[in-house]
Amino acid sequence: MMLASFLVLLFVDPGATLSTMIDASTDALTLCIELCAVYAVWLGLLEIVDASGLGKKLAKLLRPLIKKLFRVDNEEIEKMIALNMSANILGLGNAATPMGIKAMQAMDDKSGKATFSMMMLVVVNATSIQLLPSTVIGLRANAGSANPSDIILPTILATIVTTSIGIMLVILCDKIKNRFARKKK
């Protein structure tokens, strides 16, 4: 991907190559500093959620769903996934990230391959189950929309579609893979 861009830039605008990269890297650093602030707040709150036993309660509540969907059976992982999904639903993608990373670390079997649970978590997070597209609404208001929030309902419906299709595809792929594995034997 990068190589192709380099090759094209060589003909189009060779002078822009390095400056583009450094600009992007600077953007990444700015983003990380912002993320650091966001994570500090959320990880701090998360620690309280965790220490007060609220995380365990939430995990218990969502346990049947998580167990079935992610096929995990470990209290720590269940808790992290429960918090990750709650944050996602509230539209706090950045708050969901640290919990997601922790869950991933706990699910890692060090084989170098992603397990079913890990792939499910990636897909669920990558298809965004959010109820309130706050950034989009903000941008619409800024752009002078007469009714910035009239996209909420279609967005929620579309989100349900993407997430459920994603989940179904992961289960389907897993079934196909298992069938192939059995045939080989």
Place this chain on the structure above:
Amino acid sequence: MSVYILPVLFIGLFIYGFAKKINTYDTFVKGAKGAIKLVVDIFPFIACIMVAVALLRVSGITEFLAKCLAPVFNFLGIPSELCELILLRPFTGSGSYALLDDVFTTYGADSYIGRCASVILGCSETIFYVATVYLSQTKVKKLGYAIPCALVASIVGAIVACLLCRVM
């Protein structure tokens, strides 16, 4: 309404913490400490993906791809004006919001295209970014079928989004 959700949740959390006799200050500090290490750990991955995306955009490859794919998107019922937005969405959050803003200024936030773009952004995520960052702290090198599944789901979502915007 929605502005009240978070503050109320936080108040509830702290009251619950007091009830359980937790030192909220110490606990918060302990958790917040983890943020710096986490960000340092994921910075290289974020930098790499952002540099790659910036190169793709500056070199004009995305624009070229968007032009090539326009007939396909038209066939699927997605306005071809939104090609670049859909192509970039899986890679960059801030980049796609910038594009959304462009769409609003060019076509208007309440136009069909503007509303489609809003719903598409709202129902999709930065797939590659999520996958990279989430798995950056694990030993996983092979992702299996996770990315294709998420991509297909997002494309279907985009089609549904455009349909919904037409009727709603």
